[in-house]
Amino acid sequence: MMIAIGSDHGGYELKEQIKAFLDEKDLAYKDFGTYSPESCDYADIAEAACDAVVSGECEKALLFCGTGIGISMAANKINGIRAAACCDYFSAKYTRLHNDANVLCLGGRVVGVGEACELIDVFLSTEFEGGRHAVRIGKIAALEERERGLKDE
Numbered sequence: 001m002m003i004a005i006g007s008d009h010g011g012y013e014l015k016e017q018i019k020a021f022l023d024e025k026d027l028a029y030k031d032f033g034t035y036s037p038e039s040c041d042y043a044d045i046a047e048a049a050c051d052a053v054v055s056g057e058c059e060k061a062l063l064f065c066g067t068g069i070g071i072s073m074a075a076n077k078i079n080g081i082r083a084a085a086c087c088d089y090f091s092a093k094y095t096r097l098h099n100d101a102n103v104l105c106l107g108g109r110v111v112g113v114g115e116a117c118e119l120i121d122v123f124l125s126t127e128f129e130g131g132r133h134a135v136r137i138g139k140i141a142a143l144e145e146r147e148r149g150l151k152d153e
């Protein structure tokens, strides 16, 4: 599995720490930046990393900003992306089981590296349950279709 990773400056340090964790686990990743602690805009990073998920180049993405929230908002504007900003284990697990989330967003100013590793571990190892939840995911896709239609009008 190829994982896209990315952060703005608020999540930069955590992203760098998570790279060591992914290396340890022998998990392949592609880093979409940012590549220094200089200030940058999280929407640009979300766009680059999430495009790689939608194209199939990467299966999932791990994104980091100060809170995990801004970068998740940007990610969720991209059709096909279901991004979840999580700061607890239950949410990171259930966003895979019930929402089939393909992007996990964490806050570098919210969670420590130890907790972040646990959240990433459960996120990457939990399968989507399907069934009634697939119907709900279908309705999210239908909303994306509706938005596309409105744009074309």
Ligand code: RB5
Binding pocket: 008, 009, 010, 011, 042, 065, 066, 067, 068, 069, 070, 071
């Ligand atoms: C950057 O200062 C900060 O606003 C950003 O990392 C993020 O927390 C936004 O949601």
